[in-house]
Amino acid sequence: xxxxxxxxxTSALAGAAVAAGCKAGSRTWYRFLSEHDVGSLTAICDQIIxxxxxxxxSQACVLTYIDLxxxxxxxxHQQAYLGGLEQANLLSRKEFGVELAAASPQQQxxxxxxxxxxxxxxFDLVRSxxxxxxxxxxxxGGNRDAxxxxxxxxxxxxxxxxxxxxxxxxxxx
Amino acid sequence: xxxxxAVVIGAGAGGGIVAKELSTAGLSVVMMERGKWYTPHDCRxxxxxxxxxxxxxxxxxxxDEGNPRVWVDPKGxxxxxxxxxxxxxxxxxxxxxxxxxxxxxxxxYMPQDFRMRSTYGAPAGSSLEDWPISYDDLEPFYDKAExxxxxxxxxxxxxxxxxxxxxxxxxxxxxxxxxxxxxxAAKRLGLHPFHIPMARxxxxxxxxGPCMRCRWCCGFACEVDAKNGSQNTVIPVALATGNCELRTxxxxxxxxxxxxxxxxxxxxxxxxxxxxxxxxxxxxVSSAAIESARLLLNSKSRLFPNxxxxxxxQVGRHLQGHHYTGATGYFDFxxxxxxxxxxxxxxxxxxxxxxxxxxxxxxxxxxxxxPIHMVDKVPNGTPRWGLGHKQAMRAYHxxxxxxxxxxxxxxxxxxxxxxxxxxKDKWGLPVARFEGNVHPHTYDIGEIQAKRAEAxxxxxxxxxxxxxxxRSEMVSAGQHQAGTCRMGDDPHGSVVxxxxxxxxxxxxxxxxxxxxxxxxxxxxALTIMAVAYxxxxxxxxxxxxxxxxx
Numbered sequence: 001x002x003x004x005x006x007x008x009x010t011s012a013l014a015g016a017a018v019a020a021g022c023k024a025g026s027r028t029w030y031r032f033l034s035e036h037d038v039g040s041l042t043a044i045c046d047q048i049i050x051x052x053x054x055x056x057x058s059q060a061c062v063l064t065y066i067d068l069x070x071x072x073x074x075x076x077h078q079q080a081y082l083g084g085l086e087q088a089n090l091l092s093r094k095e096f097g098v099e100l101a102a103a104s105p106q107q108q109x110x111x112x113x114x115x116x117x118x119x120x121x122x123f124d125l126v127r128s129x130x131x132x133x134x135x136x137x138x139x140x141g142g143n144r145d146a147x148x149x150x151x152x153x154x155x156x157x158x159x160x161x162x163x164x165x166x167x168x169x170x171x172x173x
Numbered sequence: 174x175x176x177x178x179a180v181v182i183g184a185g186a187g188g189g190i191v192a193k194e195l196s197t198a199g200l201s202v203v204m205m206e207r208g209k210w211y212t213p214h215d216c217r218x219x220x221x222x223x224x225x226x227x228x229x230x231x232x233x234x235x236x237d238e239g240n241p242r243v244w245v246d247p248k249g250x251x252x253x254x255x256x257x258x259x260x261x262x263x264x265x266x267x268x269x270x271x272x273x274x275x276x277x278x279x280x281x282y283m284p285q286d287f288r289m290r291s292t293y294g295a296p297a298g299s300s301l302e303d304w305p306i307s308y309d310d311l312e313p314f315y316d317k318a319e320x321x322x323x324x325x326x327x328x329x330x331x332x333x334x335x336x337x338x339x340x341x342x343x344x345x346x347x348x349x350x351x352x353x354x355x356x357x358a359a360k361r362l363g364l365h366p367f368h369i370p371m372a373r374x375x376x377x378x379x380x381x382g383p384c385m386r387c388r389w390c391c392g393f394a395c396e397v398d399a400k401n402g403s404q405n406t407v408i409p410v411a412l413a414t415g416n417c418e419l420r421t422x423x424x425x426x427x428x429x430x431x432x433x434x435x436x437x438x439x440x441x442x443x444x445x446x447x448x449x450x451x452x453x454x455x456x457x458v459s460s461a462a463i464e465s466a467r468l469l470l471n472s473k474s475r476l477f478p479n480x481x482x483x484x485x486x487q488v489g490r491h492l493q494g495h496h497y498t499g500a501t502g503y504f505d506f507x508x509x510x511x512x513x514x515x516x517x518x519x520x521x522x523x524x525x526x527x528x529x530x531x532x533x534x535x536x537x538x539x540x541x542x543x544p545i546h547m548v549d550k551v552p553n554g555t556p557r558w559g560l561g562h563k564q565a566m567r568a569y570h571x572x573x574x575x576x577x578x579x580x581x582x583x584x585x586x587x588x589x590x591x592x593x594x595x596x597k598d599k600w601g602l603p604v605a606r607f608e609g610n611v612h613p614h615t616y617d618i619g620e621i622q623a624k625r626a627e628a629x630x631x632x633x634x635x636x637x638x639x640x641x642x643x644r645s646e647m648v649s650a651g652q653h654q655a656g657t658c659r660m661g662d663d664p665h666g667s668v669v670x671x672x673x674x675x676x677x678x679x680x681x682x683x684x685x686x687x688x689x690x691x692x693x694x695x696x697x698a699l700t701i702m703a704v705a706y707x708x709x710x711x712x713x714x715x716x717x718x719x720x721x722x723x
Contacts, residue, residue: 048558073229073237112558127558132228135544135566136221140229152544152570154511160385 030063032070032078038063039101040085041126047105047112048130054151055144057130065133065142066126077125084122088115176452177201180439181459182425182468185270186698187685187705188459189403189411190318194709196416200716203451204417205441207424208234208267210404216396218389220545224265224274224652225392227257233274233394234266239599242463244607246646253596262494262607262650264461268421271461271652272402272698276391276516276540277372279324280695281315281703284308284335285525285532286581289691293531299612300491300586301531304690305662305671306707308335314706318699323401325375330367333521343375345517346384350510351538351574352517358633359520369519369537372401372698379406390514391540403702423449424600428456428472428481428681436481436681442600455680455712458658459705462492462687463650466590466657467605469668469683482658482675482683485665489590491656493692494649496611498619498642499536499577500627502635503552509571515541523625524581524694530618532581534694536626539575550575553639574633576626577641579653580619581694583612588648590657607648616644653697658687672715673708684708 030038045057045066057063070078085100091114092100096107103111116123133142143149146156178200181188192204211233222229230237235256242254242261254261264271285292287304295301316338318324325343328334345368348356352368359366374383384399398405411417422444429450431437438452458465466489470480482488519537527533542550544566550573551565588609596604623642630638661667664676673688675681686692686701688708693700 049563050560052560052563054563069229109559128228130558131548132221132545135548136228137219139217139219140221148544148566151567152547154388154544158388158511160387 030067033063033067033081036099036101037082037085038067039099040089041066041081043100043103043108044088044112044115044126045130047109048127049134055147057134059144060134060142060147061144062130062133062142065136065140066129068141069129074129080122080125084115084119084126087119087122091115091118174449174451176438176454177203178453179203179455179457180205180451180453181457182439183270183458183460183464183685184268184403184408184419185264185459185461185685186272186403186701188457189269189272189406189408190702190705191457191459191684191709192417193407193411194706194713196411196414198713198716200416202411202417203453204408204411204419205423205425205439205451206268206419206421208265208421210268210419210421211273211394213394213396213398216389216394218393218396220543223392224271226543226545227263230257231263231265232392235263241596241598242605242607243593243596244647247610259651260647262463262648262654264463264652264654267404268408268419269402269404272372273394273404274392275372275400275402275652275698276514276696277400277402277698278516278537278696279319279322279326279370279372279699280535280693281335281337281370282308282693282695282700283333283521283524286691286693287311289532289581292525296531296583296612296614298585299583299614301583302659302661302666302690305660311700311703311707312337314703314710315699317706318702322372322403322406322702323374323378324370324372324699326370327368328370331365331521333365333524341370343378345369345371346373346375346386349512349515349517351508351515354508354574354633355518355538355576355629358629359518362629362632364520364522364629366518366520369516370699371514373514374399374401381405384514386513388511388513388541388543391516424602425468426471426600426602428458428468430472430474430476430481430678432476434476434678436678455682457682457684459683459685461685462654462657463590463605465683465685465687467592467603469658470590470592471602481678481681482668484677487659487666487668489657490586490588491584491659492588492590492607492609492648492650492654493582493584493611493656493689494651494653495534495579495692495694496582496615496619496645496649497577497579498623498626499539499575500623500630500641501550501573501575501639502627502630502633503569503637504572504574504634505636506634507571508574511541513541515539523622527621530621531583531614532694533618534578534580534622536576536578536622536629539577542570542573542575544570547573550639552637574630574635576629578622578626579694579696580615580622582649582692583615584656584691585609585612588612607650609648611645611649613644653686653692655686655689655692655697658683659690660688661690672711673704682708682712
């Protein structure tokens with residue numbers, strides 16, 4: 001048996017492991033994106049779906065989804081991603097003197113807004129793919145642990161045959 | 174290969190029924206299907222890859238590689254479309270066709286829908302016509318389709334319907350929460366709400382169990398096989414006769430004709446890429462409006478230099494689908510109960526009879542919105558991204574209702590399918606090309622339908638609403654595609670007779686949505702099925718043993 005302190009320590013570690021689950025330490029698990037691309041894309045995706053009491057896009061493994069699809073159904077968008085990320089970094093260096101990944105959240109927000117204006121085709125792609133990775137089926141690598149579905153209050157796994165009776169009906173006021 | 178009585182090209186809503194009717198009447202039949210045969214195990218519940226949300230491709234075909242189409246915008250610019258893009262106007266490519274993965278609304282058209290020109294007159298620039306057959310001609314076959322395919326629902330709440338000989342074979346599903354909210358509101362507005370007829374088991378029927386009311390319905394194969402399409406009803410019956418053979422993953426390239434101008438069979442490419450011929454007494458084209466027209470246009474010969482049945486340049490014209498408009502309402506209480514399929518309640522008060530409008534359409538609530546569908550359905554004024562969008566998703570996913578409906582499209586002769594002179598598919602066949610647009614009056618009707626949907630939602634308690642109404646820059650067809658080989662008595666203005674027989678080639682038939690003269694203000698599947706039963710009945714009555722005599 002674990003005592004309380006050991007239990008807390010173990011679960012803290014487990015929590016950290018889950019948070020790092022889509023990054024997997026030093027080893028690159030990404031198939032198409034480089035480490036540098038991942039840093040820049042994380043900045044943009046996490047502006048599109050930021051963290052609040054629920055995970056951000058990257059915490060829900062949206063980048064795993066995008067990276068995987070860039071080697072499959074979205075192969076045709078590879079160049080758009082490489083060009084778009086390069087342009088976003090260029091902007092970040094010019095405006096703030098740092099790589100996009102190293103910019104502050106406020107600066108990253110400003111860059112995301114600028115990219116949306118200057119390269120709407122690329123931004124719309126990233127926006128759509130981020131939404132797909134966050135709100136779509138976990139089977140494609142995003143929406144880790146169905147986190148967005150839980151956020152929306154959907155049972156996962158779905159519950160069948162739950163009673164939908166209104167238990168307050170007929171009660172005297 | 175052994176010569177057979179009939180080749181049926183396409184195992185969808187129409188073709189499946191034709192194969193069943195002919196094979197049970199004793200004819201030998203080969204049914205050709207370019208796609209695969211899927212089962213309930215292929216449901217997969219994949220929110221991003223199905224027939225409704227296709228961002229990662231079509232679950233039930235065609236695949237994106239090697240199957241392009243072409244469309245021309247109003248400025249004349251030519252675009253190539255992938256099967257997973259909306260402009261492709263896709264239906265499915267598989268055994269069952271669209272009926273494997275449809276939402277399964279199973280509507281009868283109304284008597285006026287068969288007499289649109291007589292009822293309203295043709296708006297300028299349109300090709301609005303009457304069908305050569307009436308609702309009463311089709312009624313026995315609607316009934317047959319409802320009982321053989323298996324339809325549930327309850328029409329008793331609406332006076333806006335044609336006469337029917339008996340009730341539907343299955344009762345409707347128990348109402349979901351949206352039904353309750355919308356029913357009382359509609360009644361307060363003086364409307365006549367009722368249960369949508371659905372090709373869905375609500376009680377055990379045809380040897381299969383009832384709907385389990387999950388979230389993944391429209392666009393998916395049913396996991397418990399409770400949704401009724403041709404793949405789990407008529408096609409198994411056809412195969413069980415021993416008279417019908419189904420060849421999947423076979424692409425028909427051409428209808429072959431002899432030097433007297435009659436069809437002698439088909440040429441196709443099988444799953445191994447080998448070119449084959451199948452000779453037959455008759456050929457039935459049931460490939461849905463776009464591919465049926467394409468096959469006829471690609472079947473050129475000395476006697477038919479412009480394609481089979483195209484002597485008067487009618488094949489491919491009058492392409493139509495439905496113009497969907499409506500509204501989303503946002504509520505301050507939960508409207509979502511996670512009880513599928515979601516679509517449950519409809520009104521037909523607005524299909525006909527509005528002065529100044531040439532028809533209309535039914536209005537119904539939408540199938541369950543999966544989270545991915547909600548992304549672009551948040552209230553107007555919500556930021557497209559960022560925390561505001563995330564919060565709106567949370568606030569409204571369970572507090573929104575969509576009402577929309579298929580406005581009956583006013584057809585035009587210029588909204589059409591041709592074959593592209595340059596682009597070819599993976600089999601080397603010229604691909605379908607779309608030109609023209611929807612008649613503008615359709616958009617006028619759609620705008621009014623959207624406002625009616627909005628009024629219904631407001632009466633139901635919606636705090637705010639989004640109108641969904643638009644004017645497209647291209648033809649509309651998609652899963653409801655129809656009209657490219659319309660039936661009629663005049664060979665100069667139609668492709669097939671009222672018995673679905675091509676005017677100048679008496680042993681070739683087109684039996685699918687292509688023959689619809691107008692497409693009703695309803696999902697067309699049940700009408701495609703009824704027409705298939707009707708045309709098969711005429712075909713069998715005129716069958717004289719080894720050949721067809723008209």
